[in-house]
Amino acid sequence: MIIKSNIKRLLQYRICLGKFKELGFTRVYSYNLGNAAGVSPEQVRKDFSTYGITGNKKAGYEISSLLEILNRLFGMDKTHNIIIVGMGNMGRALANYNERFITQHVYIYAAFDMDPSKHNKTSGMPVFPLSKIPDIVSKNDITTAIISVPAIAAQEVCNLLIDVGIKGILNFAPIVLKVPDHVVINHLNLSTEIDAIIYYLNEKLDTR
Amino acid sequence: MIIKSNIKRLLQYRICLGKFKELGFTRVYSYNLGNAAGVSPEQVRKDFSTYGITGNKKAGYEISSLLEILNRLFGMDKTHNIIIVGMGNMGRALANYNERFITQHVYIYAAFDMDPSKHNKTSGMPVFPLSKIPDIVSKNDITTAIISVPAIAAQEVCNLLIDVGIKGILNFAPIVLKVPDHVVINHLNLSTEIDAIIYYLNEKLDTR
DNA sequence: CATTTTATGTTACTGTTTTCACAATAACTC
């Protein structure tokens, strides 16, 4: 599953709208939103059009009602509990960010690690052994998980998660995980993100 | 700047080829690579074709020479020194990953933070105040930086980096940074990555 | 209240990416 850019843009519009609202604005134009989100005003209107979102001729969009529509579109009427497997450097960084994730209606409900020395509560949420996964996932209707274990263990952890009913996965391990069709998987390879930047820098030099 | 998916795929092929090599293989077919990288064999061949990379009819691709070509394409004949600004949770996680980044020819040479309590060497590389940025960047030919400061400070840090000659930025702060055309910027919003997964899960339920 | 202004919403266009199909050809078989 590759996440479409229009979905990412709509989520970005939502974040920008929140900031506009905080600043006391009540209406925005496609031009303002595009500027804040780094896209053209036409792109903003096109994205809204695709999802049947309409504003007012000449008067732009009312921020509160636009936010309501986007919040409904993204199921943000409630907070989505998720779990993390792998409480190493990346897992801890994410765990410590929990109070900010909740502003996007995401909450890390529990974490899991194979290393018993990680089993404690210092990161805000409990850290359990992997044997607790089935119980916690099923008892709390959890459908989404973050994998931040070493690449060597990622497929095994992934399989386990799918077995217990996880349907959406954000994977930080630098390996392409094999999942059944019904599972939504989002691969995030930070090394690659940096390498790609460096590639474009060199390319610009070459074609000068 | 939006990073094209063919570049990300080529980088992924490179990683997969490395694993094949470790496992003792000397040749691969487009089918093997596609399978490992999660794409179709046609996509693999097309990507190679786009960059003038050729293999052998019936005998596939020789791993070592393919790796050489990709390493050259991505400037991996040398290690690229980069810096991080913001040594909080995310910055530290990245810093601790330095010995792994170097396998992708990326090395975090120095880190910067406005908070004096972060100025030490416990994370492997030195952590300096921001006033040291111009000196370190220019003396070490550094062109790429990671921003992991709070959103409120990100644009200011970004401007400073561009002023001292940084040309490529990976930004973790949940804000769309304004940069001149010649700067390559890669926005990575982790909240959005999770929200997008949740969106697709709900969408699948809706259209069931 | 007629006219002008200005921003939306959509259609048509343009460009890009992916998939498909198959000719070309190197390796293998007998």
Add this chain to the structure above:
DNA sequence: GAGTTATTGTGAAAACAGTAACATAAAATG
């Protein structure tokens, strides 16, 4: 070494995404 097989390489087709143009309509103006 002729015939068969398997895999590449690419051009054409299809699908997708982004840009541009403009008709439409609400608001502002006077």
